[in-house]
Amino acid sequence: MMIEQSNKIPLLVVVGPTASGKTGLAIELARSLNGEVVSADSMQIYKRMEIGTAKPTADEMGDISHHLIDFVEPDDAAFSVADYARLARTAIAEISARSKLPILSGGTGLYVNAVIDNIDYTDIASDEKVRQQLNALAQEKGNEHMLALLAEADPALAATLHPNNLGRILRALEVYRLTGITMSEHQRRSRLVPAQYDLCMLGLNFSDRAHLYERINRRVDLMIKAGLLDEAQEISKSYGGTARQAIGYKELQPYLDGELPLEVCIDNLKQATRHYAKRQLTWFRRDERIHWILADTFENAKDLVLAAQNIVHNSGIL
RNA sequence: GCCUUUGUAGCUCAGUCGGUAGAGCAGUGGACUGAAAAUCCACGUGUCGUUGGUUCGAUUCCGACCGAAGGCA
Numbered sequence: 466m467m468i469e470q471s472n473k474i475p476l477l478v479v480v481g482p483t484a485s486g487k488t489g490l491a492i493e494l495a496r497s498l499n500g501e502v503v504s505a506d507s508m509q510i511y512k513r514m515e516i517g518t519a520k521p522t523a524d525e526m527g528d529i530s531h532h533l534i535d536f537v538e539p540d541d542a543a544f545s546v547a548d549y550a551r552l553a554r555t556a557i558a559e560i561s562a563r564s565k566l567p568i569l570s571g572g573t574g575l576y577v578n579a580v581i582d583n584i585d586y587t588d589i590a591s592d593e594k595v596r597q598q599l600n601a602l603a604q605e606k607g608n609e610h611m612l613a614l615l616a617e618a619d620p621a622l623a624a625t626l627h628p629n630n631l632g633r634i635l636r637a638l639e640v641y642r643l644t645g646i647t648m649s650e651h652q653r654r655s656r657l658v659p660a661q662y663d664l665c666m667l668g669l670n671f672s673d674r675a676h677l678y679e680r681i682n683r684r685v686d687l688m689i690k691a692g693l694l695d696e697a698q699e700i701s702k703s704y705g706g707t708a709r710q711a712i713g714y715k716e717l718q719p720y721l722d723g724e725l726p727l728e729v730c731i732d733n734l735k736q737a738t739r740h741y742a743k744r745q746l747t748w749f750r751r752d753e754r755i756h757w758i759l760a761d762t763f764e765n766a767k768d769l770v771l772a773a774q775n776i777v778h779n780s781g782i783l
Numbered sequence: 784g785c786c787u788u789u790g791u792a793g794c795u796c797a798g799u800c801g802g803u804a805g806a807g808c809a810g811u812g813g814a815c816u817g818a819a820a821a822u823c824c825a826c827g828u829g830u831c832g833u834u835g836g837u838u839c840g841a842u843u844c845c846g847a848c849c850g851a852a853g854g855c856a
Contacts, residue, residue, distance in 0.1 A: 483820075508820055518820080545817040575819050584816060591817050625814075630823040633815080640817090652816055674811090712820045736809085741820050747813060 474561040475782040476662040479570040480505075480577055480749050481669030482742035484681045486760055486769075488521045490669060491570035492529050493770045498568075498777065501530040501560045503553055505571025505580065508711045510537045510544065514700055516693045517713030519684070532556040542706030547586035550579040557662075566783070574748035583660035589651045590643045599635045599642075614638060619647035665780035667773055668755035670746065676761045678739050685735045688713065697721060712737045756780075 477500065479491045491502050504510070508518040512535050515522075520534060533552055537544050553569070553576070560567040569580060578584065603611050608628040615634050616623035618641045626633050637648040644651070671677045697717045700708070709715065716734035719725035749755060756776045763769040777783065 506820085507818090542818075546819075547817045550817095573819065575815075579816075582816095586817055589817065627814090627824055630814090632818085632822050636817085648816080655816065707818045707821085710818070710821050715820095737820080743811085744815095745820090748815075748819095751813095 473661050473663045474557060475566060476557060476581070476664055477566060477568045477777060477782070478577065478581060478664060478666040479568060479669070480574070480666065480755065481572065482677060482745040482749075483519070483572050483738060484684045484742065485669040485671070485677065486766075487570050487572065487669055488519070488525065489766070490667070490770065490773060491568050492521065492525060492527070493766075494773060494777070495529045495566075495568055496527075497770075497774060498566050498783070500566035500568045501532065501563075502526075503532045503556050503560070503567055503569045504534045505549075505553065505569050505573055505576040506534075507549075507573040507576060508708070509534050509571075510549070511535070511539045511541075511704070511708045511711075512537065513539060513703075514696070514708060514711060514714075516688050516691050516696050517700075517711060519688075530560075532560075539700060539704035539708040541708075544707060545591075546575055546579050547589075549576050550584060550586065553580045554583075572745050574745060578752075581660055581662060581664060581666075582656060583658055585655045585658065588644065588646075589640055589655065592639065592643055595639050595642055596635070599638055603631060603635060608634070611635065611638065615641075619649050621649045622647065663782040664754060665777050665782045666752070666755045667776060668749055668752075668757045669760055670757055671761045672759045673761060677742060681738045681742060682735050685731060685738060689731060693717065694721070712741055 477494065477498070479487050479494070481487050494500060495502055506518070508514060509520045510533060511518070514520070521531065533549070533556060557567040557569070557580070569577065571577060579586075599611070608631050611631065611634045612623055612626060612628045615626070615637050619637060622637055623634075626637075628634075640646075640648045640651060693713060694717060697714045698721055700714055701718060701721065704711075704714070713734060716737055717730050720727045720730040758769065758773060758776075760769060763772065
């Protein structure tokens with residue numbers, strides 16, 4: 466017998482900018498729809514970064530199972546999207562096998578899309594030595610030169626990159642050197658196999674951007690009250706490459722080092738978070754599969770959850 | 784009360800030796816395939832405090848007034 470479409474796994478996805486209420490909504494939906502949550506958050510994967518990454522607390526999670534949270538050491542510099550995608554697909558399959566609804570929830574657009582668009586990273590290699598060589602060459606010859614090099618191998622991709630975006634240029638050159646195949650071609654091949662999910666995507670946003678920004682400001686103040694400074698002090702001793710990029714720690718470091726007043730650092734932290742939220746919205750907005758829910762158009766949280774449930778039921782994935 | 788400085792974009796300020804103005808930040812839009820909470824790109828009209836005067840022409844020079852900061856009494 467041929468495999469029928471009905472063998473697809475139902476997958477509910479909850480996305481949105483930071484501080485929009487994804488965590489709470491995902492948990493409520495898990496309760497009412499017999500689901501489990503798979504986090505799609507590039508920073509909540511790290512241990513001991515609780516307050517700053519707004520990880521759900523044991524209290525919030527209650528009896529809802531959460532996956533891909535709190536399992537990587539903060540000094541691990543090697544964890545990548547590819548690792549995430551593999552783990553997430555496995556988690557989703559296992560949840561579904563238990564006859565429960567997997568709920569992919571998070572704000573890291575790249576992670577979400579890696580999973581739901583089934584991006585295949587297996588033939589796109591990575592090599593530390595080549596990276597160093599390319600970095601050295603860039604130091605010596607400059608960005609324009611590197612972009613010109615890329616244009617020889619992969620003109621299509623080079624045309625989309627600005628010389629200042631050196632990271633992307635070097636990565637594309639790295640891939641080409643290692644495999645002899647251009648990044649453009651890898652990207653094309655990486656999406657040949659469509660995902661095996663029946664998707665329903667919910668996006669949380671606000672009708673008035675200012676409302677989101679107010680929530681962000683308030684949440685940062687709450688994080689400080691909850692002990693973010695201590696957490697930052699603690700984590701700064703042990704975190705490495707990626708975890709170091711998390712918003713909430715690097716902004717407070719100047720205060721911990723006695724270089725800037727606390728209020729200035731807190732303002733910078735709020736600012737960085739607002740910028741981040743805006744970038745997240747840019748990422749998610751282009752995805753036409755998302756059903757947007759405007760949180761500030763509901764009287765209360767209950768109505769919002771009801772509206773979300775309605776969308777899920779009407780989507781026919783259940 | 785007097786003296787000095789000052790009033791230009793949401794904020795901090797630059798500038799026009801008189802021809803109606805521009806940076807940074809904020810904000811907005813966008814990109815994104817093995818570090819993505821990262822990285823990168825694009826977008827700058829505002830009664831130049833108000834009101835008189837000089838001038839072909841004033842945000843720019845002069846006067847008055849209003850506001851702010853500092854100093855002297």
